[in-house]
Amino acid sequence: MSKLIWTAPVILMIFIGGCSSLQQRISQQIEYIIPKEEASPGEVLQIGYILPEEVKGGYVRFLNKKQSIFRRKDLGERTFTSFLPIPQINPGKYRLLCYFLLGKGIKPVEEELSIQVLPDFIERPVDKVKGRKFKVEAYIEDRTKIQRLLIKPQYRAKILQDFILPVGGEVVSGFGTIRQYGSKAEVALEGIEIALVSASGLEVNAVAEGKIIMAEKLPMLGNTVLLDHGFSFATLYCHMKNIGVKTGQEVLRGDRLGLVGNTGGAAKGKRLYYQLFVSGTPVDVQSYSKIDIFE
16 A cells, blocks of 8 residues: 555545556555645645656546646655646545556556545625626637647746736635626636736736747737646736737746736726636636745
């Protein structure tokens, strides 16, 4: 049985099926670092792995979606991490299948963890907007275009970075807010909206270094920048007054991306819409900032 390092009481259990002597030996040497025993939709579960030298890499599958395991040289030569975004799913236990690769032609070590997903505790206030030319079909097209760009990661970060906030201001609409446009159109926000507290905070800055994979004006999201940070993280900045970067450009943390604005049919006043993706799944940026990625 693989060894577990528990930083808190956990409910994750490991089930090992029949395997060869090599797989069995490697399996017994794998250590897991599990800081949380459960997670709610919108959260990110961070799992660490200390792997023997024979393991060359690996990946996990959760809800039939393949996700990478990343080497963490900042924590130790044999330390790896996976970041597991929890989507909007029913509460219960779900399988996380782990595959540790041993080399060409050698069967990987396969193990199974049990992930406990809690009920959805996200507050969903209703926020009504009048006077915008909002079109549901165009909004869906904007979101679909962004999702396509997130399928294949484009930036390889050397270390996991601390994130800063993109703009100084107040969060006025949170993750899960129901936005109503007129009497019929309704969407659930998958990010947050930040309103300025002073005119001096107009600049929108990159929250961490990465590569710009979109910098263009979209019908509903307005002037939009999508930034790939590596390690499966990406951030989205919408409704800006202008765009100061180009697609393919690499930026550093704090670099200017544009100015806060009010562009696009889904905008509500002069606010920045800011969103975090992990492995292409929208997550609650405020919930994740309580872990260790944000300053």
